[in-house]
Amino acid sequence: MEESPATAEPLIQLTLGNNVEPENKTIYNFMDITKVHSGSDLIEAAKKNKMPILNASVDTVPNIYDLEDSEKRTVLHYLALNSNSFIFNRLLIKFQSQAKEWLQKQDKYDLQAIHYFIYSGKIDMLDEISRYYIPKNLLGMAAIKNDVLTMILIREKLKEETFKNKYQDAVTPLHLACSTKSDYAAIVLMKWKHPINIQDANGNTPLHIAALNNSYKLIRKLIQRGGSINIRNKKDQLPIDLAEDYQTLDALKSFRFSWKSLLLQLNLKPRKRSYMQSLIFLLFFSITNFGTIFLVQNSTNKDQNTGSFIMFIIIVTLFFICFLLVSYSNPGYANTKDEQNLKSLLNKLEPFEICYDCFIQTPDRSKHCEFCKRCVIKYDHHCPWVNNCVGNDNQSIFWLFLLFLFLDFLLIIILGILALTDQNTMENNNFTILIILTIIEFLFMIPLLNLILTQIRNYYSGLTTYERLVLGKPSTKKRESIIQKMSIVQQG
Ligand SMILES: [Zn+2]
Ligand SMILES: [Zn+2]
Incomplete structure (x- = not known):
């Protein structure tokens, strides 16, 4: 963490913005501490991290712990903000008898010196300060900086650190993470079961805050994990209303997408694997297939139909075998791993x-599946029909599944059409039903052919469906890495 004087580093203001002007889109205002506050020279020196003055004062000024400015911040608050642990520790030793009380002094925003140390990334001061008293409610100060490593360390050191500890105005760490688009911190907080739909004093959920801050990625993650788009704040606004009022366009785009999404309307969120979609697919398959075959078999010329009936039985059997294999296989x-592994990764990898x-x-060419809750190697897509991911280890079975599905529908469409053209042999009612079934089967061929074409294109481009999707989107780190890998493959 780089050292900079407090003047360059804005403090977080935890008062919620009921009085936020429309042009100011951040709901948790950052306060400029260069504003003149009625403080003493010494507080000014701590604020600006002026070492000569501080060094001289430590030994000479007798009542340093009584000083506070109009923000109710003491010298310790500003030293912490400037990561000045050297002067900080000297003061604690000199004023040992008042140290505990002094450390616990809260500023206007209910924050103590330790909160500002965490905000500045100085987690080692937690051990120092814990000798005097056990602080709490620190997670948010690290979450606001997207500093997952510090968050883990806080949890290790403070066993009682939970989401039940709130900041001023009932703000939670997840609210804070959303206020600064700290997506890694937000994911970890959700993983630690911090409530997603919790409201602060103004009724805003983390989703409201993400909407205000125009965070496309966080809005998607929150909704996928159960964030409600229907909670109103105390001004009767939904998250999407805030995105509209403040014209946060990325946020608006992701809301409109979610709004229209059929899955959301059917209330299949939060995302989890569901056998329901598989069952609906199997039901559709059975009705069209067995309905058609039944009607075709009931028309006359039974002998003529025997050959095609045997072919149908073989293809259907192969289809079901592939369906079961692809549904219950491990896609890769x-x-x-556990938190200890995450800790060691954070020390050596890029976030x-x-x-x-x-x-x-993240393994090569993998993606975390929101339905399976796991990373899938060579992730292609999560297929709701088979209720499983398609990835490295079941890609070829998935291709066979598509092949037999295609052959099956091709066969029953042909058999249906042949029976229909031979209409003398069929009752009127059956004739109508067979026409309807054949039309439905025809319509089903459209998405199926689309899926098959996508897979053929994937095969020839050497990319997965997901990778081709990312390539079609604006530049991201993921996109760059795919392009990089493609050029390596081409060179090789
Ligand atoms: Zn994962
Ligand atoms: Zn999946």
Whole structure:
């Protein structure tokens, strides 16, 4: 963490913005501490981190712990903000008898010196300060900086650190993470079961805050994990209303997408694996297939139909075998690890190389599946029809599954059409039903052919569906890494 004087580093103001002007989009205002506060020279010196003055004062000024400015901040608050542990420790030793009381002094925002140390990334001061009293409610100060390593260390050191500890105006660490687009911190907080739909004093949920801050990624993550788009704050605003009022366009885009999404309307969120979609698919398959075959078999010329009936039985059997195999196979899940592993990864990797759900280094060409809750190696897509991911280890079975599905529908469409053209042999009612079934089967061929074409294109481009999707989107780290890998492959 780089050292900079407090003047360059804005403090977080935890008072919620009921009085926020429309042009100011951040709900948790950052306060400029260069504003003149009625403080003493010594507080000014601590604020600006002027070492000569501080050094001289430590030994000479007798009542340093009584000083506070109009923000109710003491010298300790500003030293902490400037990560000045040297002067800080000297003061604690000199004023040993008042140290405990002094350390616990809260500023206007109910924050103590330790909160500002955490905000500045100086977790080692927690041990120092814990000798005098056990602080609490520190997670948010690290979450606001997207500092997952510090968050883990806080949890290790403070066993009682939970989401029940709130900041001023009932603000939680997840609210704070959303206020600064700290997506890694937010994912870890959700993983630690911090409530997603909790409201602060103004009724805002983390989703409201993410909407205000125009965080496309966080809005998606929150909704996927059960964040409600229907909670109103005390001004009767939904998260999407805030995005509209403040014209946070990325946020608006992700809300409109969610708004229209059929899955959301059917209330299949939060995302989890569900056998329901698989069952609906199997039901559809059975009705169209067995309905058609029944009607075709009931028309005359039974002898003529025997050959095609046997072919149908073979294809259906192969289809069901592939369906079961692809549904129950492991698509190539990466093993999840514990917090200790995440800690060691954070010390050696770039933050974006880590999966904050599985606590592992994101394997090559993998993606974390929100339905399976695991990272899938060579992730292609999560297929709701088979209720499983398609990835490295079941890609070829998935291709066979598509092949037999295609052959099956091709066969029953042909058999249906043949029976229909031979209409003398069929009752009127059956004729109508067979026409309807054939039309439905035809319509089903459209998405199926689309899926098959996608897979063929994937095969020839050497990319997965997901990778081609990312390539079609604006530049991200993920996109860059895919392009890099593609050029390596081409060179090789
Ligand atoms: Zn993962
Ligand atoms: Zn999946």
